[in-house]
Amino acid sequence: MAVKNLLALVVLLGVLGVSVSVPNGGGLDLDYYRHKCPDAESIVRRITIQYVSHQRSLAAALLRMHFHDCFVRGCDGSILLKSPAKDAERDAFPNLSVRGYEVVDAAKAALEKKCPGVVSCADVLALVARDAVLVIQGPWWPVPLGRRDGRISKASEANLPSPFVDVTVLKKNFADKGLNAKDLVVLSGAHTIGISNCGLINARIYNFTGKGDFDPSMNPSYVRALKKKCKPTDLRTPVEMDPGSGKKFDTHYYNAVAQKKGYFTSDSALLDDPETKSYIETQVSTAESSSFAKDFADSMVKLGMIEVLTGTNGEIRKKCAFVN
Template sequence: MKLLLMFLFFVPLVLADLQLGFYNSTCPQAESIIRAVVQKRFKSDPSITAALLRMHFHDCFVRGCDASILIDSTKNASSEKAAGPNLTVRGFEIIDEAKASLERQCPSIVSCADIITLATKDAVVLAGGPNYAVPTGRRDGLVSNELDVNLPGPTDTIPQAFDAFTAKGLTLNDMVTLLGAHTVGVAHCGFFRDRLFNFQGTGAPDPSMDPILRARLIRICGTRSRPLSKDPTAFLDQNTSFIFDNQYYNQLLMKRGIMQIDQELSLDGSTSGIVSSFGSDGAGFLTKFANAMVKLGSIEVLVGNAGEIRKNCGVFNPPV
């Protein structure tokens, strides 16, 4: 695995009422405690980078970055975890381990929302991605409802996906940049199987997919649909699957995108130029990604006295 340079990017001292070093006086070891947990897991499982990126995105896109995705369902209420798009989200135990360590060191100080954001950054860095400063001070939300989950999907068109990103205050460039997180991770065959055999009901494969890639994916996925728990997966970046780099975009330019939304980025006139630019400028992509992640992490955050600081990330605090 080739070594990649790591870049340190700077952000304003205050962003959306978040602050760099928010815990410096109340829990000075907070960021190092979280980093140690992520480093330990990454050594045995480098796929956690993709898992945490997905968790962070799915959290911020529903009720803002408030850790509502971490709440467990009860017999009386189905939380965001129960929603279809979140059934394959994983890595919750990493957040729980970090929270337990923080509660021993400085109880009721560090929010679960900040743990998600910091852990995601740490995992990106470990995979060779940009090292960027993360403003903190988020508080945890008080609502988690399965019916609130309405995320951009793998078969969305570019305009459909852009509508979802625009609703969160993100730009077209932000969207193309953040989808670059697909440079790590996998997708279940069920999310792209129609592209192999019956694209959009045509009875034929998606003509925008490289035939050699299609043949490989058929070997991985088979010809029959399977339950999600038994559904095989394929790497979203077939080249440097565990390295956070710009090769995802070069794969798209070679018609080797796995999911329809990915390949559409290189085909749609509004986004194809951005894909080409990132494909030829890896350092430029890393810079833009760092900035976009800071922006993503500031979506609809709760600060000050809003929300709460959970003692257990999977459960709302009991009424006082």
């Protein structure tokens, strides 16, 4: 599909999108750039479509980048900063596989030509994540704007929710950021798109307790399927996190988890909490009339408001990888 036609489709999907509640507070505003840079959102959308329409896997990558940014120092674009000493957030182990920086940089460069020094990198990242998901026919959500960019980025602070922990730890990780158990299970649904690799599942299927066994919380048939893709010493082969449906933004992820085919421990662990398990069961039983798109949109709005910098805090970077 031509970029021009895709742009029209994305705009239409946004207009027809689900009704999403936007909480007050945080100093953000849906119309923040109306007078300062009225074309800001359309510029970001155009650049995002150019990239994601040619490489659809970037949708999952950019969504993940936004999530990783917001969980460390809030949604301040600190994950975008580079450090000569290689000790910034993007250099932390959980972020070494984060990609898509070129999309944010391209959108920011286009904005600097149109409205220099006006639109923050943090806002660009929030918009890019939303528009990338919409390109692959995922849900749309409003993005309140007005974030400012942080000046600090430390690898040592990148304590992100781990894919290897239980649901109790996950709920605390999310609660610490103002997100509840429903947000946890809803945002985990982002695993319906994207890939991981054999290295992150190897121990779980070959040597879970050090005795050559696999994680008993996994469906044995799923383990057999994974072993066909991932040999014991294979750490690199890509694997869909949502088996059989990794390119489509839908509720299939919840079917997989319900069938004990969660890729990570953190996916399987969602069955160990009454609230998160109930949500999974509801999505499985109401697949045709699922609330997932609206729920995901609501949770993404909340995510995008975590510990934002506004007013005179932070700065508006000229280039996203470097402080002014």
